[in-house]
Amino acid sequence: MKEEMDRLSLLSLQLDKETSKTAIQAIETYNHLKEFLSDPPYLKRKNTHITIIGGGIVGLMSALFLLKCGYAITILEKKSFGGAASGRNGGGVLSLGRELSEIPFARLAAEIWSSLQQEKIETKYASSGHVMVARNDVEQEKLLAAHDLYNTAGLKVKVFSPVDLKSTVPDLTAEIKMGLFSETDGQSYPFTTVTSLLKYLKEHGATVINHCEVLDFKISNKTIDYVITDKGNFQADAFLLCCGPWTTEISKMLNEPVVVKPRRSQILVSEIVNKRRIHPFVTGNSLYLRQTHAGNILFGGGALGKQMGTMFRIQTMH
């Protein structure tokens, strides 16, 4: 008998550990966070200077939030802004697939992404939805269990039949048994977002410095006096580490070890396909897939080291 493999590598939800209780906690956390973000008075500070280390999406979005709270901001980036993962990733703005503890943050992130346009920050964000597909009974069982937990956690997720799937993504192979669809998931352009955020931050008074590597910290009485960089020393009232996978190295300088395990991830981009073949973000079978506004089809995956399979008929793209 053919062994049925679980290739739902983008489903991080731990079905053996999560319960409806943790799902309900996810709603409570979402409500608390929403209230906090609607009016964070205790965060509003004038004349307080924060230096952010790392100019990826986390550093830049933190800068935007803190700038709006009234802080003076400096960002130090060792290479180019968005030059690491933040400028060249799959562009998926996804909740479906995540652990329940991440769902409140992911739901709010989708709301923040859709609000950036109003600030004239160009992201090309589209709330296109996201479908995760099951190819066999093992995967189907997992997605059905995930469906119940996600809905309890406040994420609107629907079960898609093979007919629904075919009408949403016509190029899926006939092998697909069912899918889960999250209507609030979306996609964006990573590099456009980073460039536009950077422009906004500069125009609103942030100091942004690229090719400036933090090499060490001057610490006295358990307080950082200043950071030492290859462009001189920088003082601030507080420092925020947003160094992605380099956090491990930088945290050693502070004698506060933080372990970050980098994950290998790859992307393949097709030439422009004029016809719109794929509208939602699609995941399953150790792959993810989307079509950009320009028409390129983007395949991504990796991470688990399992052999990738196929799930799309791609012979008739033109």
Ligand SMILES: Cc1cc2nc3c(=O)[nH]c(=O)nc-3n(C[C@H](O)[C@H](O)[C@H](O)COP(=O)(O)OP(=O)(O)OC[C@H]3O[C@@H](n4cnc5c(N)ncnc54)[C@H](O)[C@@H]3O)c2cc1C
């Ligand atoms: C191929 C690929 C596809 C992906 N697809 C998706 C997706 O579809 N959806 C999704 O949500 N996520 C995706 N991700 C993950 C996502 O890109 C990352 O989680 C995110 O970009 C991390 O942002 P960051 O700002 O924390 O880190 P980074 O983008 O790594 O930024 C950290 C920055 O810190 C700087 N830095 C490091 N050390 C120093 C120092 N000493 N001094 C000054 N600066 C320093 C670095 O140069 C870097 O620019 C993908 C990642 C990859 C690689």
